[in-house]
Amino acid sequence: MDRRIRLLTAGVLLVGTLGLCVHYGATHEAGWPYPTGEQLATDYASHVGERALVFGEVRSVNEKGVVVRVLHSPGEFTTDLVVVSEEAEVLAEVGPGGAVQIYGTLEPDRRMDAEAVVVERDRGETLYTLVASLAGIAVAVVSTTRHWRVNARELRIEAR
The missing domain is CATH 2.40.50.140 (Nucleic acid-binding proteins)
Incomplete structure (x- = not known):
């Protein structure tokens, strides 16, 4: 696939995601089923x-x-x-x-x-949740990079 098409597709997806976030923020309270x-x-x-x-x-x-x-x-x-x-x-x-x-x-x-x-949790539980999440992300990144690599020149992911 052409590099320009990949960049255009990524840009459209990012702008679409940003638009959905703005829309959610603007309409969230109107869709809330309980009295505010x-x-x-x-x-x-x-x-x-x-x-x-x-x-x-x-x-x-x-x-x-x-x-x-x-x-x-x-x-x-x-x-x-x-x-x-x-x-x-x-x-x-x-x-x-x-x-x-x-x-x-x-x-x-x-x-x-x-x-x-x-x-609601106290600060110790929040810290534990944050550390456990970061450890999970680290395991996922290490596991992924052992089997895949990013080809920045062609903007694609390849098997090792």
């Missing part, structure tokens, strides 16, 4: 009874439930949800300051019946 944090902050009452996925930080644990400060991508807003259900026990174990994701049904008086709770 901003919607909950401005008009919570209209979303009562709906299922929601919220991201937040455990503020406090008391006899009524677990108070979670809901976070939103442009920043934090001042709405706290009281989470009630068996999942509240998981949140109580996390303790104040813990980062969580909560899926459940919104109830009146800024309460949420949680169906699932995900506790």
Whole structure:
């Protein structure tokens, strides 16, 4: 295949991929099936009874439930949800300051019946994930370069 055709094909694919990334970023929130944090902050009452996925930080644990400060991508807003259900026990174990994701049904008086709770990882787990990923990439690169080589002059990959 001609070198110019390969370069043109690579350029078209890269521009197409970049265009898809921009499109996703521009339309992501419109396709989100749950009320956003901003919607909950401005008009919570209209979303009562709906299922929601919220991201937040455990503020406090008391006899009524677990108070979670809901976070939103442009920043934090001042709405706290009281989470009630068996999942509240998981949140109580996390303790104040813990980062969580909560899926459940919104109830009146800024309460949420949680169906699932995900506790976000701490820094040690994130570091482990990063190191394991880099090790996996290194193994893949070494394994690939043992059997293949890049011919930069002709812009192709050849068997050794």
